[in-house]
Amino acid sequence: MPSSPLFPLFADLGGREVLVVGGGEVATRKIEALLHAGAQVQVYAQALNDALAQWLAEDRIDRLEGAFDPAWLDRVWLLVAATDDRAFNAELAREAGLRRLLVNVVDDAELSTFQIPAIVDRAPLLLAISSGGAAPMLARRLREQLETLLDHSLGEFAGLFARHRATIRARLPQLALRRRWFEQVMEGPVPTLLQSGQRQAAEQAFLAALESTGEVASAGSVLLVDAGDGDPSLVTLKALRALNRADLLVCDAQSQPAIVALARRDAARLPLPIDDASLLALLLEHAQSGQCVVCLKPGNTFQSAVGGNLAQRLSQQGIVCEVIPGVGV
Template sequence: MDYFPIFLKLAKQPCLVVGAGSCAARKIELLARAGAEITVVAHDISAQVAAMQATHRLTIYRKYVERSDIEGYKLVISATNDTAVNTRVSQYATQAGIWVNVVDSPALCHFIFPAIVDRAPLTIAISSGGVSPVLARLLRAKIETVIAPSYGVLAGLAEKFRETVKKQISRPANRRIFWENVLQGRVAELVFAGQHDAAERELTDAIARLDTQMTHAASGEVYLIGAGPGAADLLTFRALRLMQQADVVVYDRLVSGEILDLARRDAEKIYVGKERSQHALPQDDINDLLVKLAKEGKRVARLKGGDPFIFGRGGEEIETLMAQHIAFQVVPGITAANGCASYAGIPLTHRDYAQSCVFVTGHLKDDSVHLNWTQLAAPNQTIVIYMGLIGLEKICDALIAHGSEPTLPIAVIEKGTTPAQRVIVGTLSTLPTKIRHERLEAPTLIIIGHVVSLHEKLRWFAQ
């Protein structure tokens, strides 16, 4: 993050604009909307800026800018087409300890202007860090189509009743729950339908029902969420919505930082990841933690890589929740098998190669992999092995010993669906030796079967 996003209160604050052309006029308009007291210094004053003197109460000095003109301002903006003038203004402001913006010259700026979606009192700012203002404007145009002007009315309604709600609900967590229900429920729908008076009556009624609502909210809830195979944009809409309203996020080792960043900024984050022989928390303790947090009235997002019901022990967790009468939701995720296979160009079923697909875990126990090898060695099927990297050589030897061809294709997919994805292909007899010096890192997934031979033909995701 090259620039820290921040909103400034400029009402009645002195701001200086150097320049008086069309670009300067746009900056003056923005400052005026924020209520700033604006001074303009320029040798030539355009008709557009001159006309703004009365409407925006500008103080205009028709002169060349000097060092003394810079002093005493909160912000300085240089919007001339003279590089030398812009450079001097930047130097003067820097020496005076004043934030300065030089239009189209990020190197001379302390701050830059974002593209703005104005739904007062709601404001959305988009910035490319000065790298591509055009891209920021294109994104603004997309957001403009999604965020209707009614959102400003909704924000104003929330502002009107904010203090009333604050007095009646002392706990910040409960206030947050109340406002989320309001802003996503009937009140919001009435505002969007243009029925503003009805929306205000509905909000008044909701405040009157606060005691009942807070009693219900205090019970807490757990969201068991499949975070998918790795890429953040493979999350479901429901997963994202629940993550962003959770008070606590309890997450596993396979949940990426990119996905965690999508959770609420102020949410507590608790790591409970497991590695081979190294568990941050035993499973029973994780189950108890979810119960404890929910009984404290918190909304808990339990994030698991892939899908929580496929080798994710999600069933054990919700059994505990049900036994303790804790409300919960389950949000399926794209399991690693589907995600990694798709991104590797390996279809798990194909009428010419495989009529069935089997998911198994290759986790070692007592230095052995305990699986039904006779069943797995059957022809015309695909085998997907989770957590099988450590035991890969034993897996390949066992399949060959039970009748699989040594030339049967096999692939190891490392960090599937992410920019760091690698796919290493071989056969049952060659792959264990081939990967010995590859320094593979978790997460990995193993796919065995003739469908693997399609990888070179169907690969589409850059490796």
């Protein structure tokens, strides 16, 4: 089993060769997913099941025959081993390692250098869930739960952003403004219209929002969030949304690491100033530059007069400020 957390990534396999070793039901599931991703799948197996034999007849896959030749690995991008022969799987993993080729050995995290996650498909939106090979059934159960929670219209919603990406970037070249516009669209009528099947109305509402990009506020904002005792299981939904809106996170990362980890990964981080005057100056500087600044403090500091006073002083400088209860009771 991997001794460190896996690095999540999404691979573009369109038109690229992938080798799958095995011809049974497990191999079939892996090959089906690879074909869906556009990969050119080559299969090496002593025998193919009915589904794979049909795909071979339809020229959807290619078959390699004869004795296994390690040189085959020189021309593929990924290797998937789906046999029940652990010694053979280990040899495949060794040969892949010599070539710095990523390999997935089904149900063997120790031999694998990448895992194939459980997928929630709302193309072009994809959600991947992995237990690092430790508990694949748990990952599948979570996928089942997410399938019921995530509306299928999310794919169409993501498609709208994809189709108009160039126009969006041209009209909103600044990342902070673009992010603010995205938030307005996501909280507007477009998702609801798509969920109800009103695709044309959703497209019109999206285009109307695109025409009104000039109305996006250029001023930044400050969100003052209490972190309680640092228990992430108590974080309120409003605080979680704030952490995910942050362009800049001002905090003492050492005192609330689990809550800080909930913030946007690409948000900049600055240490929390010791005195209130320095904190006010810091928040003003970055909010006035157009950033959404989230300030995180332990305990319930901002729920007291301290937070009210800081919010008032920011408001007097024309900065939108909100005090957010960070933890539920």
